[in-house]
Amino acid sequence: NTSIISSSPQGITPAATSGNFVTTFQNGLSGYTGTTDTYVNTYAKTTNYGLATSLTAASYNALKPLFRFDLSSIPANAVVNSATLSFYASSWGGNSGSYQNTIYRVLDKNWVESEATWNIYSTGNNWTTAGLGSGTDYGTPVFTSLTGFNPTGPMWVNFSAATLVQNWVNGTYQNHGITYLTSGGPQPTFYSSEYAIDTSLRPKLVVDYTVSGEPEPEPEPWPLPPPGPFSFTLTGDIGASTLTTASLQNMASQNSAFTLALGDLSYSQITPESAWCNYIKGIFGENYQFLLEVGNHESPEKSGPDGNIDNFTQCMPTHFPITGNYGREYYFDYPYGNINTPPLARFIMLNASLPETYLNGSQAQTRVASYIDQARASGIKWIVVGMHMLCPTLGNKNCTSYSASPGPDLFNFLVSKKVDLIVHGHDHNYQRTKQLALGPNCLNIPVEDGVTNPVVADLDCVVDSDDSLIKDAGTVIVISGRTPNYQYGYEINWSDPEAPYFRTAQYTNYGYTKVSITESQLTAEFIATGTSGGGSATFSDTFTITEPN
Structure with a gap:
């Protein structure tokens, strides 16, 4: 006082x-x-x-x-x-x-x-x-x-x-x-x-x-990851239910290098934040890198009801050499630390709309452009951008003010930079777009923005509609927000005006996404671990992005 x-x-x-x-x-x-x-x-x-x-x-x-x-x-x-x-x-x-x-x-x-x-x-x-x-x-x-x-x-x-x-x-x-x-x-x-x-x-x-009388010994430095191919997992909208535990245990069995947690972390199913961190560590291990990104449920700027991202990052820190503000806007390269071989991928995590909007002409958008350009100038092959929410989507969320998603500016900007993969959650389902790109016949990809509705999808913005894609031809978005948490899955609306942009989507099977990266190829697959109605999982999705010869 x-x-x-x-x-x-x-x-x-x-x-x-x-x-x-x-x-x-x-x-x-x-x-x-x-x-x-x-x-x-x-x-x-x-x-x-x-x-x-x-x-x-x-x-x-x-x-x-x-x-x-x-x-x-x-x-x-x-x-x-x-x-x-x-x-x-x-x-x-x-x-x-x-x-x-x-x-x-x-x-x-x-x-x-x-x-x-x-x-x-x-x-x-x-x-x-x-x-x-x-x-x-x-x-x-x-x-x-x-x-x-x-x-x-x-x-x-x-x-x-x-x-x-x-x-x-x-x-x-x-x-x-x-x-x-x-x-x-x-x-x-x-x-x-x-x-x-x-x-x-x-x-x-x-x-x-x-x-204390006995000084603590200096901690051993973290071992550097081996150079070469690796895999990681990602999911959003997590919670701590029995079904969540089953999904996370399956994810841990993949022995991936790390996990991207794409916001909406605990849903207060376990409190306080430190207890949820201990829950995750009990599944993955004390030192596993379960990397956090803020969601609206733990954003203090959005009066999130389920904890504070600053407390989550305190109890779930990272030893990765990140640049930026961990849990909000930051990036890291992987594998890191090999002076003779550049990392294969740069991961850029954005606190999109929480509170940053990344509007055209903003310092924030210019900053992200520098992260992308610097990575490519350094010989880093793959660019992955993660956040909690974006658009387009076939679920309940979109770019309107109701859902507080970042607007079309950020979406079109990332596509213009031809990032390889965008990943996020927020919608409690799984969705994957076709490969999208700007070009002479597609100067801007129309998406719902709460102002100009309904939109009409521009098919000239779709450059590839199958599962075998070519690197640097465009961008793919994966929405993976069906861990599950305690909430229901969000239904898919195939009559949505943005539907022509999507290759596949579903909400009844819960699970997570695994991505494997080599020098010349990125492979992503949705791994289903159950269904909302009980019984065995039936949905699967796999796609590749391959560097041309």
């Missing part, structure tokens, strides 16, 4: 290697110089404030302070008992009322104090969303102050942050610091780490932690 404290707590880390310690991290105290801070300003988008002696949090996030503390002196095996972030507000603007002062973790941007502005976090590197975007550059609230308070003068503003500091210390999160936001009302101006008149009023972090 916000409070007034009379003086700065003191503390230094003793030389002993075990015991209980209380350390204050504040520039100028006991030789510490590890605090960096600045702010970004929507009214001066190219100005850096790294040398400013005061930092202001303005209403509606027009000014956003950034703070980071170097915690490298705390051992990785330390248990954080408490941690308090404190900022001295020398003055207040705005007014009282039902407003909040909140701190958020900066996700994956290693911002530089002397370079960060509204537009960039370091020279040549843009924020995902200019000015730091929610869900793209900073995460969910770490701690929120009391609402409606009416500060009357200078005071310390304190935030509890033990869980955040613990995750920084043990390596769960990289330490990129926090940003301080206010929704309106009281607008504090803080002294910064450069404030020189009274150094005891600089920002500080007080950490109470315990280190």
